[in-house]
Amino acid sequence: MEIIAGFSHGLMVALQPENLLYCFIGVTLGTFIGVLPGIGSMAAIAMILPLTFYLEPTSALVMIAGVYYGAEYGGSIASILMNIPGTPSSSITCIDGYPMARQGRAGVALFASAIASFGGGMIGMVVMAVLAPVLAQLALNFGPTEYFAVILLGLVAASAVSNGSPVKGVAMVVAGLMLGTIGVDITTGAERFTMGIPELRDGVSLVIVAMGLFGVGELIVSIKANASGAHQNRIDYAQFYPTRAEWKAMVAPILRGGGIGSFFGALPGTGQTVASAVAYAVEKKLSPARARFGQGAVEGVAVPESANNSATQTAFIPTLTLGVPGSASMALVIGALMIHGIVPGPRLLVDHSDLFWGLVASFLIGNILLLILNIPLIGLWVRLLQIPYKYLYPTIIVLICVGVYSINNNVFDVWLTLAFGWAGYLMRLFRFEPAPLLIGFVLGPMMEEQLRRAMLLSRGDAGVFLTRPISGVLIVLTVVLLVWSILSALRAKRRVRAAMRSAE
Amino acid sequence: MSFRAATALTLAAALMGSTALAEPGAWSDEPVRIVVTFPPGGTSDLIARILAQYFESEFGQRAVVDNRPGAGGTVAADYVAQQDPDGTTLILGNNAPFTIAPTQFDSLPYDPMAGFTHIAYLGASTPALYVQPTMGIATLDDFIAYANENGITYGSSGVGSITHILGQAVDSALGIEQIHVPYQGSAPAIQDFRAGVLESYYDMLAQNRDLINDGETLPLALAAPARSPLFPQIPTFRELGYDVVIENWTGLSGPAGMDPETVQTIHDTVEAIMAMQPVVDQLAQWGITHTAMTSEEFTGFVGGTIETWRPLILSANVNGG
Numbered sequence: 001m002e003i004i005a006g007f008s009h010g011l012m013v014a015l016q017p018e019n020l021l022y023c024f025i026g027v028t029l030g031t032f033i034g035v036l037p038g039i040g041s042m043a044a045i046a047m048i049l050p051l052t053f054y055l056e057p058t059s060a061l062v063m064i065a066g067v068y069y070g071a072e073y074g075g076s077i078a079s080i081l082m083n084i085p086g087t088p089s090s091s092i093t094c095i096d097g098y099p100m101a102r103q104g105r106a107g108v109a110l111f112a113s114a115i116a117s118f119g120g121g122m123i124g125m126v127v128m129a130v131l132a133p134v135l136a137q138l139a140l141n142f143g144p145t146e147y148f149a150v151i152l153l154g155l156v157a158a159s160a161v162s163n164g165s166p167v168k169g170v171a172m173v174v175a176g177l178m179l180g181t182i183g184v185d186i187t188t189g190a191e192r193f194t195m196g197i198p199e200l201r202d203g204v205s206l207v208i209v210a211m212g213l214f215g216v217g218e219l220i221v222s223i224k225a226n227a228s229g230a231h232q233n234r235i236d237y238a239q240f241y242p243t244r245a246e247w248k249a250m251v252a253p254i255l256r257g258g259g260i261g262s263f264f265g266a267l268p269g270t271g272q273t274v275a276s277a278v279a280y281a282v283e284k285k286l287s288p289a290r291a292r293f294g295q296g297a298v299e300g301v302a303v304p305e306s307a308n309n310s311a312t313q314t315a316f317i318p319t320l321t322l323g324v325p326g327s328a329s330m331a332l333v334i335g336a337l338m339i340h341g342i343v344p345g346p347r348l349l350v351d352h353s354d355l356f357w358g359l360v361a362s363f364l365i366g367n368i369l370l371l372i373l374n375i376p377l378i379g380l381w382v383r384l385l386q387i388p389y390k391y392l393y394p395t396i397i398v399l400i401c402v403g404v405y406s407i408n409n410n411v412f413d414v415w416l417t418l419a420f421g422w423a424g425y426l427m428r429l430f431r432f433e434p435a436p437l438l439i440g441f442v443l444g445p446m447m448e449e450q451l452r453r454a455m456l457l458s459r460g461d462a463g464v465f466l467t468r469p470i471s472g473v474l475i476v477l478t479v480v481l482l483v484w485s486i487l488s489a490l491r492a493k494r495r496v497r498a499a500m501r502s503a504e
Numbered sequence: 505m506s507f508r509a510a511t512a513l514t515l516a517a518a519l520m521g522s523t524a525l526a527e528p529g530a531w532s533d534e535p536v537r538i539v540v541t542f543p544p545g546g547t548s549d550l551i552a553r554i555l556a557q558y559f560e561s562e563f564g565q566r567a568v569v570d571n572r573p574g575a576g577g578t579v580a581a582d583y584v585a586q587q588d589p590d591g592t593t594l595i596l597g598n599n600a601p602f603t604i605a606p607t608q609f610d611s612l613p614y615d616p617m618a619g620f621t622h623i624a625y626l627g628a629s630t631p632a633l634y635v636q637p638t639m640g641i642a643t644l645d646d647f648i649a650y651a652n653e654n655g656i657t658y659g660s661s662g663v664g665s666i667t668h669i670l671g672q673a674v675d676s677a678l679g680i681e682q683i684h685v686p687y688q689g690s691a692p693a694i695q696d697f698r699a700g701v702l703e704s705y706y707d708m709l710a711q712n713r714d715l716i717n718d719g720e721t722l723p724l725a726l727a728a729p730a731r732s733p734l735f736p737q738i739p740t741f742r743e744l745g746y747d748v749v750i751e752n753w754t755g756l757s758g759p760a761g762m763d764p765e766t767v768q769t770i771h772d773t774v775e776a777i778m779a780m781q782p783v784v785d786q787l788a789q790w791g792i793t794h795t796a797m798t799s800e801e802f803t804g805f806v807g808g809t810i811e812t813w814r815p816l817i818l819s820a821n822v823n824g825g
Contacts, residue, residue: 046544046571050553143701187686189608189663198582198613201575268692322698323711324691328543335545339553341789345714409572410579449688456685457657457701 010357030070096300120306123258124313176440217424257306265311276304541577577601659693710791
């Protein structure tokens with residue numbers, strides 16, 4: 001009852017003309033920023049931060065949140081159309097989205113992504129309204145041991161993302177883990193693989209790796225393909241609306257993706273990229289259409305989009321109730337509140353319930369606005385593909401460079417992105433997939449940090465991973481998943497062999 | 505001499521005097537960039553944004569904030585040291601690039617003293633030692649006894665960070681040996697503390713206000729020269745007989761070789777802003793205490809911190825090469 005009262009009060013706050021306007025500005029800005037490769041929500045929020053000093057705290061928060069989840073909507077657009085993720089978390093959307101575009105089904109893919117984002121957003125909103133105190137408590141029960149266990153589970157689940165040879169997939173995960181060790185070791189302060197370059201002391205940024213491997217790499221491949229006389233993508237204008245079967249196929253993936261996304265979003269630090277990767281991997285194990293994953297399955301677009309959008313909503317739970325920002329964008333949210341004298345923390349829900357419920361209700365309004373904004377725009381986005389490549393490609397390269405530069409205002413990062421672009425091109429030549437590398441890169445450093453911290457806190461006793469209940473359960477789940485995958489792989493092999501024998 | 509001539513002379517003298525003594529006001533037609541060593545959103549960034557806002561609204565000096573995070577602030581410091589010393593590029597400096605880095609790194613691309621013009625001191629916040637309220641520790645003496653008997657873990661905001669250096673200073677002053685658990689920033693450390701896996705931590709006072717009031721964390725001692733107006737009941741280490749003072753300072757500096765008159769103008773403008781009531785209130789909210797210092801005093805202060813912190817940084821063994 002309390003929740004319904006709170007929510008309806010929040011709706012009143014969010015529907016005030018002023019808040020409605022800032023919500024609209026936020027989601028519109030977010031969508032367009034998200035489309036631009038390399039420029040993520042963080043750059044956009046940093047730009048509007050000075051403006052928020054003059055706003056009511058609720059309006060400021062509503063607008064920042066709008067940019068944040070609007071960017072996740074927009075991020076999928078370039079992923080689907082050009083295989084260039086607008087935001088790192090939409091790299092996963094590339095896997096099925098781009099093949100759909102190649103088949104002339106870009107419109108359907110964009111529609112599916114918009115609907116899935118909406119579904120995920122709604123799930124995230126309900127979770128935040130109903131479970132915020134519970135999830136905050138859960139996040140508090142997650143010490144380093146539990147984090148290590150959940151990341152291990154995520155890594156094992158994500159190793160399934162690869163479509164090609166499993167050996168190459170594992171090789172890419174390991175390459176990602178190795179890339180992640182670059183920079184100052186968090187536990188000892190020693191520099192690892194920095195080669196004396198100060199810019200590498202903080203490691204390689206996720207945006208650089210994602211933009212280089214996926215974005216620049218894809219451009220080089222396309223230029224080569226074009227030079228050899230390939231045609232521009234086929235576009236079917238008539239077909240934007242998913243078929244009945246496609247609608248049906250999307251429901252379960254959206255629900256599962258939203259659930260998984262809400263969980264990872266509420267754990268500070270893991271974020272949308274992990275949420276969409278794990279959701280995709282789980283779906284690839286469960287979906288009846290799993291055989292088509294990677295070749296343009298509409299489910300493969302819906303799952304990561306639902307997951308990353310629900311994660312963007314629940315990411316506000318630890319930020320507001322624990323004061324722990326999971327990402328640079330969330331740190332900006334804390335900054336915007338601090339300037340208004342609001343300290344995020346356990347008492348925010350009580351002391352500033354207006355703010356909390358206004359934000360939750362604005363998720364509903366913002367997501368509806370995004371849907372209204374994005375569905376008519378699909379036609380426009382798809383037409384982007386008709387821009388001649390000689391204009392489109394240089395524009396994208398410039399946008400990527402500007403976006404990467406804007407993270408740290410440092411030219412070194414631009415060169416590094418171009419280097420990763422060549423690496424991405426070479427990987428594609430030899431049929432290595434970038435997605436597992438990205439997942440290893442995101443999860444590896446987190447896993448190492450939590451493992452070493454857990455060992456420091458237990459004073460060297462590795463038994464804690466099994467004796468603490470949450471981590472114990474997670475470790476058992478990981479082992480079960482691992483055994484199950486190996487067994488099913490063996491069984492498949494035996495079946496193939498038996499079929500061959502009977503054919504002889 | 506007629507009365508009129510005398511008046512004219514006095515006026516002329518007054519005018520001359522006022523040109524020698526800089527007035528707060530704009531010092532450049534170009535917009536001034538305030539380089540911040542952190543990404544947007546933290547206290548340091550917000551101070552820079554307040555300065556930029558007041559430079560423009562009160563004194564007509566256009567100013568923008570330029571975030572250049574990386575490598576413990578050394579990327580930003582290196583960048584500023586190489587800019588023209590015309591007063592259009594300033595850095596919001598702090599202990600990371602100016603106090604800690606000179607000892608932590610064998611080779612720095614810049615000289616923290618000769619490479620800069622240190623202009624104005626903005627203020628400092630002070631960290632305290634916090635323990636779990638359920639551990640039966642009520643005083644610093646209890647803490648020492650507990651640490652000697654069982655050993656104790658403490659969370660810091662990172663290797664080589666101010667809270668790590670403070671942990672090291674406490675080790676040597678109190679004659680104990682704590683187990684250091686580094687985090688990336690103080691927020692995740694506090695999260696683990698609240699989860700009950702961390703026994704103690706060091707952090708600034710203002711950020712812990714709610715937790716202290718709710719009795720979720722117990723501050724034992726403050727590493728400041730005097731008690732804080734936020735929580736006057738918390739004793740300082742010094743009062744308790746241990747000489748541990750570690751302050752998280754912030755100041756404004758520019759490249760070496762700036763014109764003394766520009767330096768004076770910037771200094772006086774900053775001091776004028778720091779005296780304005782809304783700014784005073786905002787800084788008090790964040791637990792930052794401002795003390796007036798001349799540019800010379802501030803330069804001496806920066807140099808002094810390098811020397812007093814050196815043995816602590818060396819004993820923390822955080823050499824980054």
